Every structure is written in structure tokens, then in C-alpha cells.
Amino acid sequence: MAEKHFKYVILGGGVSAGYAAREFAKQGVKPGELAIISKEAVAPYERPALSKAYLFPEGAARLPGFHVCVGSGGERLLPEWYKEKGIELILSTEIVKADLASKTLISAAGETFKYHILIIATGSTVIRLTDFRVEGADAKNILYLREINDADKLIDVIKAKKNGKAVIVGGGYIGLELSAVMKINNLDVCMVYPEPWCMPRLFTAGIAAFYEGYYANKGIKIIKGTVAVGFTSDANGEVKEVKLKDGRVLEADIVVVGVGGRPLTTLFKGQVEEEKGGIKTDEFFKTSVPDVYAVGDVATFPLKLYNEIRRVEHVDHARKSAEQAVKAIKASEEGKSVEEYDYLPYFYSRAFDLSWQFYGDNVGETVLFGDNNPASPKAKFGTYWIKDGKVVGAFLEGGTPEENTAIAKVARLQPAVENLDQLTKEGLTFACKI
Numbered sequence: 001m002a003e004k005h006f007k008y009v010i011l012g013g014g015v016s017a018g019y020a021a022r023e024f025a026k027q028g029v030k031p032g033e034l035a036i037i038s039k040e041a042v043a044p045y046e047r048p049a050l051s052k053a054y055l056f057p058e059g060a061a062r063l064p065g066f067h068v069c070v071g072s073g074g075e076r077l078l079p080e081w082y083k084e085k086g087i088e089l090i091l092s093t094e095i096v097k098a099d100l101a102s103k104t105l106i107s108a109a110g111e112t113f114k115y116h117i118l119i120i121a122t123g124s125t126v127i128r129l130t131d132f133r134v135e136g137a138d139a140k141n142i143l144y145l146r147e148i149n150d151a152d153k154l155i156d157v158i159k160a161k162k163n164g165k166a167v168i169v170g171g172g173y174i175g176l177e178l179s180a181v182m183k184i185n186n187l188d189v190c191m192v193y194p195e196p197w198c199m200p201r202l203f204t205a206g207i208a209a210f211y212e213g214y215y216a217n218k219g220i221k222i223i224k225g226t227v228a229v230g231f232t233s234d235a236n237g238e239v240k241e242v243k244l245k246d247g248r249v250l251e252a253d254i255v256v257v258g259v260g261g262r263p264l265t266t267l268f269k270g271q272v273e274e275e276k277g278g279i280k281t282d283e284f285f286k287t288s289v290p291d292v293y294a295v296g297d298v299a300t301f302p303l304k305l306y307n308e309i310r311r312v313e314h315v316d317h318a319r320k321s322a323e324q325a326v327k328a329i330k331a332s333e334e335g336k337s338v339e340e341y342d343y344l345p346y347f348y349s350r351a352f353d354l355s356w357q358f359y360g361d362n363v364g365e366t367v368l369f370g371d372n373n374p375a376s377p378k379a380k381f382g383t384y385w386i387k388d389g390k391v392v393g394a395f396l397e398g399g400t401p402e403e404n405t406a407i408a409k410v411a412r413l414q415p416a417v418e419n420l421d422q423l424t425k426e427g428l429t430f431a432c433k434i
Helices: 015-026 047-051 079-085 148-160 173-184 205-217 315-333 401-413 420-426 428-432
Strands: 004-011 034-037 088-090 095-099 104-107 112-120 124-126 165-169 188-193 221-224 228-233 239-244 249-251 254-257 261-263 278-280 292-294 299-303 308-311 346-351 354-360 365-371 380-387 390-397
Touching: 004 015, 015 034, 015 079, 015 315, 034 112, 047 148, 047 173, 079 088, 112 315, 148 254, 165 173, 165 249, 173 188, 173 205, 173 254, 173 346, 205 221, 205 365, 205 380, 205 390, 239 254, 292 315, 315 346, 354 401, 365 420, 380 420, 380 428, 390 401, 390 428, 401 428, 420 428
Parallel strands: 004 034, 004 112, 034 088, 112 292, 165 188, 165 254, 188 221, 278 299
Antiparallel strands: 095 104, 104 112, 124 261, 228 239, 239 249, 299 308, 346 354, 354 390, 365 380, 380 390
């Protein structure tokens, strides 16, 4: 097969790839210089939609409605846009070998791609229960959610198991968002997770108590402190029961597993410096290998605000890191410089009528303020994290755009605070007056 040569190759077709392509176009990339190689069959899209509006029973989101860059209020990049810009979209193509020394990528079909500059935007893959040899975990209708194909499978099963029983394994992002969407689809929903409360990587016990209470009021059953250790299936090979470590057995027509992801870095093992589970980069997302950049979930980068290096799995960073890398690439070609990446960690979620945002770092002491009664018709509450006498993180449920901007400002500026009781009393007012 003939080799294909490109000046720039983006490996991966997720959110980062789309935002990088838009930035290349802004910077004046010439037709034929840039290719995106993706194992997915569609142009880059806003992945968060898959666990939200894509699964709604009515008025569901569908492509081309949520191609990048609509998630951040930008232009929607349809496949035709890439054609117009002379950007080659190489879809349904899995790269199985990467040789960074010879700047070569080889696909499963045996195609060879050569590049001058590579952006690794391979993202994450889901952790599967079959990876841990969980008994019966290969039964039909045990599902995962990462790509649009996964979401389509889930929709088919929801329709086939109308009003059935759904068990959600995991109490993180995917667990909470999918439990909500399954309930909206009129399924009988039970969540199972081993931790003492949901979203333990971010939520305090006080924050989690609100969401657990709210979900319980919606009729979602929550089982904490245990894990799924096995599954039984019927004569058709479809999942029938979930066996828990504590001995309980749950009936299930559908099981959705959300127990985390892992960055897709295997292709580059031993060829590039790694740290904290990702590919180590500088503040311009350059790796230890010349002409190779890494962005999004796979990058372990300097978090200037906290003077440490971290890996961040979130769509906001996927977008911004991609844009930063392209700006840095173009600047270095022109002998110019760009500002260092100065990222403020940001996470958000929407489920039912709820909507929360978090900015900063969730370390240190915490205060809880506002109305966090799950039965309130319009709950609004938040939490500040205080370390070394400064507010370093802020969380808000039910905030207006202005209030969310205010908590982001607090997390960025890290104002000093002397009295935690006073801070609790002031609550949101503290952020709004900064």
C-alpha cells in the first residue's frame, strides 16, 4: 500500500482533535497539510452529549447536531468543513503501531502514514469488568459508554427492555448521569458502588448527601459499600442477575458499567517519557520526543496554578490543551512564542433538573453553604475548599452564569479567609463580592 505523507497528523478523533483542527484552520493551515486519523466512523463530536441528551426518550440530540465545536458555543464543524479546509478526515482507521523515531504510523489494514509533527489525542478507554475476569461479565446487555457506537447500543437495549430493570455499576460521573437518564427512560434503576458516597474523587460527604437524597426521591435505589462480583445470564446469553460481594443478588435487564477509564498510551510505551499514568509534556504540550505533542486525557502537564504536574480527564481541558498545542506548533514555526498554559481545573455535570460546576482544587478544609435539602424545589448550595488560609476550590449547584463566573474567579484568585464560620454564613456572597 502506498504511504501517505502529511505535515501534521492528529491521532484520535475525539473532542481534542476537532478543537485542534479548528485552531489549525485559524492559524492558516494549507490544504493537504493536516490529517485526523480516527478509529470512529464519524467526524469529531462533543462527547459529553452521549451520557445526556443523546439518550433522552424525546427530543434527543443526534449528529450532526453536536459535532465540535458547539459545546463551547463555537461553529459546528461538519464533515464538509474539513473538506473545504483541505483537512483529511481518515475515519474507521485504527492505528496499531507507532514508530516515533521514524515518524510512522501503521493501521490495522496495513496502511502507512508519515508525518512531520504528531499530536497524540487518543483520549481514554473505559475500564471493563472483563479486564478483571469478573464472572459472567461478557453477558449480553452489559454495556459501557465511551463512543457513539456504545450509545447507539444502549439506545437499542433501552427500547428492547422497555420499563425493565437497570443496574448501574459505579458512582462517578457516568454512574450519576446514566442513572438519571435511565430513570428518564422509565426504567427501574439501582446504582451500586463500593465507596461510602458518590463521586468521592470530587464530592465531600455533604455534597454527595444532596445528590444521593435527590436520586432516592426520584426512585433510584442506591447500594453503597459493595461491588459486583458476578453476573448470571438467561438462555439467550442476556444478563439476568448481578451478584454483589455482600451476598445480595439484583435482577437486571440492562447493566451499565462506569468504573473509570484509562488513557490510551500503549502505542507509545517505551518511546516517550511518561508520568502519573500519562505522557509527560511541558506547558506547550510538547513531549520528550521532538515534533510529538500530547493533549487531552493522555497528557500529564504542568498545572501552573498549583506548581505541580497533573493529568486531567475532562472535556474543558481536552478543548483548551488542543488549542494550546496548535498555537505552540505554529508559533515555533514562525519563531514566535505563546503564553504558558495556565489552566484552572473545571468540572461540571447536568442530570435531571440539576446542574453543578466546580473550579480549582478540592484539597484542605471545607465549608458547606446554602440550601442542600434534596426535597427543595430549587436547591442552591455550594462548598469552598480552604488550604493554608486561602480558598483554593469552589463548587456550586444551581448557580446562574454570573454566580458560576464568580466561583471560578475565587478559585483562580485564591483569596485569604480567616474565619470559616463567617465564610459559611456569607456563602455565595463571598464569591460575588470578589
